[in-house]
Amino acid sequence: MEKPAIEGGKPVREKPIYYGHQYIDEADIQAVVEVMRSEWLTCGPKIPELEQKLCGLTGAKYAVVCANGTAALHMAAMAAGVKAGDEVITTPITFAASANCALYCGARPVFADIDPETYNIDPEKVEALITPATKAVVAVDYTGQSVALDPLREICKKHGLVLIEDGAHVIGTKYKGQPNGSLSDMTTFSFHPVKTVTGGEGGAVLTNDETLYKKLLLYRAHGITRDESLMEHEPDGSWYYEQIALGYNYRITDMQAALIISQLDKLPMFSSRRKEIVKRYNEAFSEMPELFVQREIPESDTTRHLYILRLVPERLRIGRKRFFEALAAENVCCNVNYIPTYYFPYYEKLGYKRGLCPRAEKLYEEMISLPLYYAMTDEDVESVIRAVSRIVDFYRM
Numbered sequence: 171m172e173k174p175a176i177e178g179g180k181p182v183r184e185k186p187i188y189y190g191h192q193y194i195d196e197a198d199i200q201a202v203v204e205v206m207r208s209e210w211l212t213c214g215p216k217i218p219e220l221e222q223k224l225c226g227l228t229g230a231k232y233a234v235v236c237a238n239g240t241a242a243l244h245m246a247a248m249a250a251g252v253k254a255g256d257e258v259i260t261t262p263i264t265f266a267a268s269a270n271c272a273l274y275c276g277a278r279p280v281f282a283d284i285d286p287e288t289y290n291i292d293p294e295k296v297e298a299l300i301t302p303a304t305k306a307v308v309a310v311d312y313t314g315q316s317v318a319l320d321p322l323r324e325i326c327k328k329h330g331l332v333l334i335e336d337g338a339h340v341i342g343t344k345y346k347g348q349p350n351g352s353l354s355d356m357t358t359f360s361f362h363p364v365k366t367v368t369g370g371e372g373g374a375v376l377t378n379d380e381t382l383y384k385k386l387l388l389y390r391a392h393g394i395t396r397d398e399s400l401m402e403h404e405p406d407g408s409w410y411y412e413q414i415a416l417g418y419n420y421r422i423t424d425m426q427a428a429l430i431i432s433q434l435d436k437l438p439m440f441s442s443r444r445k446e447i448v449k450r451y452n453e454a455f456s457e458m459p460e461l462f463v464q465r466e467i468p469e470s471d472t473t474r475h476l477y478i479l480r481l482v483p484e485r486l487r488i489g490r491k492r493f494f495e496a497l498a499a500e501n502v503c504c505n506v507n508y509i510p511t512y513y514f515p516y517y518e519k520l521g522y523k524r525g526l527c528p529r530a531e532k533l534y535e536e537m538i539s540l541p542l543y544y545a546m547t548d549e550d551v552e553s554v555i556r557a558v559s560r561i562v563d564f565y566r567m
């Protein structure tokens with residue numbers, strides 16, 4: 171048996187590999203440069219072009235692109251009417267923004283536990299937490315696998331709640347054959363560089379509802395309108411506009427929009443490569459009883475954003491921390507997505523206590539995000555598998 175690097179062996183790879191990385195080609199660079207030579211750096215033609223492209227991709231009627239995925243969630247929560255005194259149900263296994271959007275609106279995030287095998291929010295747990303104060307559900311398509319949309323939509327409809335899908339991981343995924351993005355009241359995307367498609371920064375809210383769409387447009391730009399039918403006063407002249415709500419500057423630049431448009435042309439390629447890598451990881455890890463492979467639901471045709479390696483603690487002599495360090499010693503640099511949101515001191519000070527979502531907390535103790543991105547070579551993938559196998563072999567019970 172080969173000794174793991176952390177025990178003095180030779181690392182499986184010489185060059186470090188990271189858990190995520192963007193892929194930028196010459197067409198992407200040209201697309202950005204073209205905008206920089208044009209008249210419009212912001213509020214230009216690339217904005218509606220990107221919005222139309224997102225509608226075409228997902229089948230959503232409306233898209234509002236914005237500064238980032240967090241701004242998208244904030245705008246969606248505002249459009250949903252979330253306000254002080256309301257409750258918003260979400261998962262703790264996500265980036266902090268999924269719950270922060272409720273706090274931005276003065277509402278209280280309520281954390282529902284996950285399904286122990288898919289790691290997505292459990293619809294039964296959601297329903298059990300509904301109170302008269304509940305206004306919305308923020309459901310995260312964690313790792314890129316669609317949440318259980320049918321049961322969630324039914325619960326939201328029954329209780330009059332707005333379903334916001336935090337689709338930061340989900341671009342390229344289909345639920346029952348339909349692209350995620352058109353299937354909830356609102357779906358948000360993120361175009362951060364670790365996500366499947368990037369603009370450096372960037373986000374979007376997609377919806378089929380015209381009323382929500384009009385609100386989103388207002389919140390993106392200070393609550394200011396030039397639409398006379400929305401104004402309270404007679405226009406003073408053709409320069410006239412009115413602020414009719416409190417919005418923000420959540421605009422995205424045309425350079426970023428152009429980059430996202432160019433990246434979206436590569437989505438089929440990104441998607442199929444990510445699927446290949448996931449298949450190879452799954453094949454290798456499902457043979458090891460020391461590891462648990464995330465359950466895939468048949469409804470979701472998944473473009474995976476994250477690959478979660480989950481340890482079976484009863485079968486290993488080391489815990490997640492040592493396993494993570496052992497991978498780093500092999501030059502396989504991983505991450506942990508995510509720390510349960512309510513563990514953060516800011517949330518603790520708001521009164522949230524550990525123990526709230528035991529399944530999420532157990533997952534957090536046992537998981538590591540392995541490298542997964544388009545530009546990984548087969549050799550990279552095999553080296554990650556070799557590193558994991560070597561550590562499992564050495565430390566199995």
Ligand SMILES: *Cc1c(COP(=O)(O)O)cnc(C)c1O
Nearest residue numbers: 238239240265267338360361362
């Ligand atoms: C990345 C991410 C966000 C936030 O997106 P930004 O574009 O970084 O603001 C929100 N939710 C989830 C689940 C994410 O992964």
